[in-house]
Amino acid sequence: MGKVYGKSVQHYVRHLWTSQLRNPSQLRLVVALLATWIFVQYCTGNWLLTGRAEYATIRDLKEEVQKLKAKVEIHERRFWLDPLEPIFQYRPKFWLGKTDDVDDKDQVTPYFLANFVNASDKDVYDRRIYIDLGLHDFKSSVCWMMQNYPTKFDLVYGFEADAKLHADIHTLASNITECVKGTSAEARGYKTHEVLNTFTFYYNFVGAEDNNKSSPPTRGLSQFVRDIGIKENDFVVLKMDVEGWEYDILSRIMDDGTYKFLDEVFVEVHYNHPEMHPWHWYIFKHSRAEIQALLTRARDLGMFIHPWP
Ligand SMILES: *[C@@H]1O[C@H](CO)[C@@H](O)[C@H](O)[C@H]1NC(C)=O
Numbered sequence: 001m002g003k004v005y006g007k008s009v010q011h012y013v014r015h016l017w018t019s020q021l022r023n024p025s026q027l028r029l030v031v032a033l034l035a036t037w038i039f040v041q042y043c044t045g046n047w048l049l050t051g052r053a054e055y056a057t058i059r060d061l062k063e064e065v066q067k068l069k070a071k072v073e074i075h076e077r078r079f080w081l082d083p084l085e086p087i088f089q090y091r092p093k094f095w096l097g098k099t100d101d102v103d104d105k106d107q108v109t110p111y112f113l114a115n116f117v118n119a120s121d122k123d124v125y126d127r128r129i130y131i132d133l134g135l136h137d138f139k140s141s142v143c144w145m146m147q148n149y150p151t152k153f154d155l156v157y158g159f160e161a162d163a164k165l166h167a168d169i170h171t172l173a174s175n176i177t178e179c180v181k182g183t184s185a186e187a188r189g190y191k192t193h194e195v196l197n198t199f200t201f202y203y204n205f206v207g208a209e210d211n212n213k214s215s216p217p218t219r220g221l222s223q224f225v226r227d228i229g230i231k232e233n234d235f236v237v238l239k240m241d242v243e244g245w246e247y248d249i250l251s252r253i254m255d256d257g258t259y260k261f262l263d264e265v266f267v268e269v270h271y272n273h274p275e276m277h278p279w280h281w282y283i284f285k286h287s288r289a290e291i292q293a294l295l296t297r298a299r300d301l302g303m304f305i306h307p308w309p
């Protein structure tokens with residue numbers, strides 16, 4: 001037992017108790033003091049001595065509330081896992097015979113994260129960023145995202161490693177005009193001249209890490225995410241179609257925590273399965289079960305990830 005003013009706590013309590021029995025007015029005094037103390041604690045927000053942060057001004061307090069709110073939103077936006085694909089199958093519409101086009105992208109639109117959170121809310125998300133790994137040509141996914149994704153991206157980064165396709169990308173100006181003029185992209189607020197300034201294209205492979213010996217050189221995704229200064233409060237959508245490298249890249253970003261910066265990930269998964277041999281997918285080394293395990297791990301971590309398309 002600890003000492004209070006040189007006497008043991010037991011002694012002090014015993015003294016209080018016996019004196020109260022002898023003198024009820026002392027009991028009233030003790031009860032009154034205790035009630036006053038509780039009341040003061042309650043009114044000052046110091047309830048039961050729990051710590052209370054100090055704010056110099058009401059503006060500081062409001063900023064703190066905003067920060068907390070943003071944190072909650074960040075947590076929430078990783079929480080929308082269950083409503084994802086009811087059938088855990090790649091290209092469900094195609095396999096269910098609802099489309100003839102194996103690359104039909106409309107099957108992913110119901111699962112867009114921005115259907116569930118307001119990605120355009122500037123109080124919650126500082127910037128909206130789209131990263132396209134393996135963009136092929138402008139029309140195939142960047143333009144499709146601009147026309148279909150329910151927010152206007154402030155920045156777009158695109159990677160392509162095929163020199164021929166890269167040359168095509170240099171004709172961007174006319175491609176962007178074509179993509180924006182009179183379309184749903186224009187309705188969403190995209191303007192041709194602005195889009196040109198906010199797009200950055202890289203003639204590179206993307207992998208788990210940098211490799212300058214490949215041709216063209218390989219950029220590691222985790223390093224790239226650091227290089228472009230992505231913050232927790234950015235709304236980041238990433239699409240990857242990297243011909244089998246998705247296995248290494250996804251494993252790496254899960255291991256090193258980079259996945260936390262990506263709000264939504266679309267991945268074209270490539271696997272070796274007899275069903276996919278008509279499309280020459282026997283060249284891929286991972287089995288469908290391995291890919292499925294990879295996606296399951298991603299979802300267990302809370303990633304909002306879906307197969308593309
Ligand atoms: C989303 O946020 C934007 C910007 O704050 C706002 O203008 C818009 O009305 C919001 N949309 C919805 C559906 O709440």
Ligand SMILES: *[C@@H]1O[C@H](CO)[C@@H](O)[C@H](O)[C@H]1NC(C)=O
Nearest residue numbers: 137138139168171172174175
């Ligand atoms: C981009 O524009 C160029 C030049 O107008 C055109 O030849 C090319 O087909 C366009 N590419 C796409 C994918 O629209």
Ligand SMILES: *[C@@H]1O[C@H](CO)[C@@H](O)[C@H](O)[C@H]1NC(C)=O
Nearest residue numbers: 209210211212213217218220
């Ligand atoms: C690759 O080259 C880039 C640009 O020259 C450089 O910044 C980077 O550090 C190099 N990466 C490696 C792994 O050597």
